[in-house]
Amino acid sequence: METQIARHERTVFGAILTLAAGGLDAYSYLVHGEVFAGLQTGNLILFGVHLGQGDLVGSGRYLVSLLAFFVGTIIVRVLQRHRWLGQHDPQRRQAILLYVAVVLVLAVVFSRWGAAVLGTALLSVAAAAVLQEFRRLNGGPFTPLMMTGNLRTLAETSFDALWLHEQKAWTKLRQTATIMVTFAMGAGLVALLRRWLGAATIVVPVIALLGAWWYLRREGDAN
Numbered sequence: 064m065e066t067q068i069a070r071h072e073r074t075v076f077g078a079i080l081t082l083a084a085g086g087l088d089a090y091s092y093l094v095h096g097e098v099f100a101g102l103q104t105g106n107l108i109l110f111g112v113h114l115g116q117g118d119l120v121g122s123g124r125y126l127v128s129l130l131a132f133f134v135g136t137i138i139v140r141v142l143q144r145h146r147w148l149g150q151h152d153p154q155r156r157q158a159i160l161l162y163v164a165v166v167l168v169l170a171v172v173f174s175r176w177g178a179a180v181l182g183t184a185l186l187s188v189a190a191a192a193v194l195q196e197f198r199r200l201n202g203g204p205f206t207p208l209m210m211t212g213n214l215r216t217l218a219e220t221s222f223d224a225l226w227l228h229e230q231k232a233w234t235k236l237r238q239t240a241t242i243m244v245t246f247a248m249g250a251g252l253v254a255l256l257r258r259w260l261g262a263a264t265i266v267v268p269v270i271a272l273l274g275a276w277w278y279l280r281r282e283g284d285a286n
Contacts, residue, residue, distance in 0.1 A: 085249030101190030135191025
């Protein structure tokens with residue numbers, strides 16, 4: 064039962080997190096020159112494409128994001144290995160959510176000051192933090208920034224549920240579908256609101272992250 068699962072692994076929390084992740088990638092793509100904050104497979108492909116076309120300047124945008132994601136992962140790994148934070152998982156998870164929200168705000172500030180490259184890098188640092196810290200959902204592996212695996216799971220569980228009538232598959236199907244829908248919702252909200260809010264559309268993933276923080280904070284991330 065989901066009520067017996069730690070709060071940071073429940074579907075509700077995962078949905079909030081993927082809404083933030085979808086919004087973050089949509090924001091970075093629309094506002095930062097079609098660079099993804101979290102979807103580094105896409106950045107690696109685009110880096111290779113631009114490099115192959117002789118567009119060194121264009122390929123540099125993607126290289127910045129790739130390197131920033133690398134650094135962002137190491138930062139969170141240091142926190143996970145910290146003598147105090149490493150032994151207090153609920154506090155660390157809450158701290159990282161606030162850390163990511165602050166980094167996103169700083170990305171907008173630096174971009175407005177003319178440091179767009181630094182803004183792009185900070186977006187990827189934030190995305191890396193989310194992926195490194197939150198990697199399980201309902202007792203299984205979880206990637207809030209990438210939907211390819213979830214799409215495969217959706218297809219598999221659809222077959223098992225509809226054809227084989229397996230009850231566990233129905234549960235997994237609902238959970239996976241929820242995650243994919245909220246990811247798309249986050250991206251859609253950013254795309255919709257950008258015409259009015261511009262760079263301030265970053266508020267969508269920031270609010271979602273603060274909502275995730277509140278969700279964990281409400282009961283101390285207890286089971």
